[in-house]
Amino acid sequence: MAAPAPWASTKVASAPSGPSYKKLAMSESILQNEGTIRLTIFLGVLAGMALWELAAPRRILTQNKPYRWFGNLGIVVLNTALGRLLFPILAVGAAYWAEQNFWGLFNWLALPGWLEVAVAAALLDLTVYWQHRLFHKIPLLWRLHRMHHADPDFDVTTALRFHPLKIALSMLIKLGAVAILGPAALAVLIFEVLLNGTAMFNHGNVRLPLGLDRWLRLLVVTPHMRRVHHSVEAGEYNSNFGFNLPWWDRLFGSYRAQPVLGHDEMRIGLPEYGGGICANLIWMLVLPFKPLQAESQGIEHDQG
Numbered sequence: 001m002a003a004p005a006p007w008a009s010t011k012v013a014s015a016p017s018g019p020s021y022k023k024l025a026m027s028e029s030i031l032q033n034e035g036t037i038r039l040t041i042f043l044g045v046l047a048g049m050a051l052w053e054l055a056a057p058r059r060i061l062t063q064n065k066p067y068r069w070f071g072n073l074g075i076v077v078l079n080t081a082l083g084r085l086l087f088p089i090l091a092v093g094a095a096y097w098a099e100q101n102f103w104g105l106f107n108w109l110a111l112p113g114w115l116e117v118a119v120a121a122a123l124l125d126l127t128v129y130w131q132h133r134l135f136h137k138i139p140l141l142w143r144l145h146r147m148h149h150a151d152p153d154f155d156v157t158t159a160l161r162f163h164p165l166k167i168a169l170s171m172l173i174k175l176g177a178v179a180i181l182g183p184a185a186l187a188v189l190i191f192e193v194l195l196n197g198t199a200m201f202n203h204g205n206v207r208l209p210l211g212l213d214r215w216l217r218l219l220v221v222t223p224h225m226r227r228v229h230h231s232v233e234a235g236e237y238n239s240n241f242g243f244n245l246p247w248w249d250r251l252f253g254s255y256r257a258q259p260v261l262g263h264d265e266m267r268i269g270l271p272e273y274g275g276g277i278c279a280n281l282i283w284m285l286v287l288p289f290k291p292l293q294a295e296s297q298g299i300e301h302d303q304g
């Protein structure tokens, strides 16, 4: 009996009728190393941005930096510990599960690997963009998100300052998106690393030449774009919602190029709160339970 042609086995492995075993094996190895890969890149980007902020800061910070960093980094430790306790699988694990069970859009489509990674990462980024808009629009969600905006200064640690309840809700939304889309575990890992890395980059209190910023913001959200989102002015903090890709804001009418008062004069934070108390870890944790004040109610007042 003649041996099967080489293409025959390839066709079976990548047929849209069942999972690809080569892909599954790669996803399994990604899943096993996810923690190490993410932690290494996280610490590398954090250290790099912290040094850049020391060497070329864009604005003078208004609060005591060690005290503020203790609060912002304390939240990261708390969120990481709670995440491990509450979620038996994270987004990369959910993608692996979807692959194993041949579930979700991308598993049925069987696109070339590179295209699947690019399209899946862009769609997950779009999900995060709309999720961010909803967190501003719906008062109950704004309660959870405003801790991020209450930071009276804007630097790399602001990128990490999210309430544990907000993190838990975001994770549920992400798991839902992964279950529907069924992207490769590699695509989800790349997206998670990019989301975390670009968030730390674009929250950086770093000096970037304006000419370079103009070009860079065609491809990625830059610190100047992101700083507008941290203004105390409602029209400004209800703009520039993107984390990775800058295109969604332009496409959906929420793009604002610069703050009205300029990057030196603009005020950072929330209109109703200010000062060192906003950097206190306990204050941050109880903020969702404090009543919403007139200044930040109505939220997306003048979205255009």
Ligand SMILES: [Zn+2]
Pocket (backbone or CB within 6 Å): 132, 136, 145, 149, 229
């Ligand atoms: Zn926001």
